[in-house]
Amino acid sequence: MGKTPLLEIVTGNRTEFVDITSQVQQKLDEMDLKSGLLCIYCPHTTGAVTINEGADPAVRRDIVKVLNTIIPWNFDYKHMEGNSPAHIKASIVGESVIVIVEDGRLCLGTWQRIFFCEFDGPRRRKLWLKPVRA
Amino acid sequence: MGKTPLLEIVTGNRTEFVDITSQVQQKLDEMDLKSGLLCIYCPHTTGAVTINEGADPAVRRDIVKVLNTIIPWNFDYKHMEGNSPAHIKASIVGESVIVIVEDGRLCLGTWQRIFFCEFDGPRRRKLWLKPVRA
Amino acid sequence: MGKTPLLEIVTGNRTEFVDITSQVQQKLDEMDLKSGLLCIYCPHTTGAVTINEGADPAVRRDIVKVLNTIIPWNFDYKHMEGNSPAHIKASIVGESVIVIVEDGRLCLGTWQRIFFCEFDGPRRRKLWLKPVRA
Secondary structure (H helix, E strand, O other): OOOEEEEEEEEEOOOOOOOOOOHHHHHHOOOOOOOOOEEEEEEOOOOOOOOOEEOOHHHHHHHHHHHHHHHOOOOOOOOOOOHHHHHHHHHHHEEEEEEEEEEEEEOOOEEEEEEEEEOOOOOEEEEEEEEEEE | OOOOOOOEEOOOOOEEEEEOHHHHHHHHHHHOOOOOEEEEEEOOOOOOEEEEEOOHHHHHHHHHHHHHHHHOOOOOOOOOOHHHHHOOOHHHHHEEEEEEEEOOOOEOOOOOEEEEEEEOOOEEEEEEEEEEEE | OOOOOOOEOOOOOOOOEEEEEEHHHHHOOOOOOOOEEEEEEEOOOOEEEEEEEEOOOOHHHHHHHHHHHHHOOOOOOOOOOHHHHHHHHHHHHOOEEEEEOOOOOOOOOOEEEEEEOOEEEOOEEEEEEEEEEO
16 A cells, blocks of 8 residues: 555544545645546545535534434444444445546535544544546 | 536425436537546535436435435534535435446446435536546 | 446345455456556446445444334335335445555455445346556
8 A cells, every 4th residue: 555645534532524625635735636536545444434514513513413313323233343333334424535636636616525434433544545647 | 627527407306316317428428538437526515416226216206205204304403504414415325426438438237327416405506527537 | 338347246135245355356356457446336226335344244234234224115115116225225325436456456444345235136236347547
């Protein structure tokens, strides 16, 4: 994985959305990608990546609250580590996002920000970033 | 975003799946992509893109109905705009899809169609399309 | 679709996660991709692809169990084939994943494996694999 740039994140809660947009743009600045796609990939099975509204923190809070309601912490789980809900959320939200890049900039909608989704924190996490040219 | 082709959609309902397959293929025809991947990206935070069955409209209707049941309109939401359920659906369904392109054609399964998912309409929406070569 | 490599899978249950990681790596070995992205795409509308923990089979079992609980088999469905829950799961989990490739190897996290998600089996299924160069 020597060629794939890393992003390091420290989370502070069990379930949490961390805005990583600026860090991703910073890493993109170090790459030689003018136009193409950037894959932001989570190699952990109890975390995910998503894109959503960043202006009002209540949006993140509401997403987390509903996910915790839909996917119960108490259920007839067989996985003994007690973090099955985190694995389920990871598959529902998804382990990666693809962002369009033009002129070396992430192309995001007006209200969009990129979030690392912590579902079994607090932990130290790594994300992988991989650019492909158009 | 001058280089990234736009697709414009007008939705007519609060929650709705709009079949955009023909429009996407039309835009692809104008691109110089023979073989590669096409990213279909939604820059809105209360919409999404998905691929599912297009033959029977009841499938779309059932997906919308269950999403509206799982993610309640009435809940202890803090986001004051009243559209938190739309943001949650956006992160669950996902803001983009990747489609394989061969010989300048979208490669879809027999029953697959590409849908823009409106979760907070009716509105005017834009999608971004970005091709990368194999 | 002549140029896009196929992966064939036979599923044995109505709902099931099948570990396809080794088969995907085998197909990747036959491609000329050193560094880039690999798209693993499901052309079926009642199946999906996901990445999650592979070490403990209980994780897969728990994901399947919760998905079957959240998305009920009995509901006011209009689609007459009786497999609406499978279509809904397909859009929630997603029809494809993107994996980073370095030195001709799939880059996965320590515990990550790639799964085909059968939501309306048992059936014979095909997946499409498409590489793009970095």
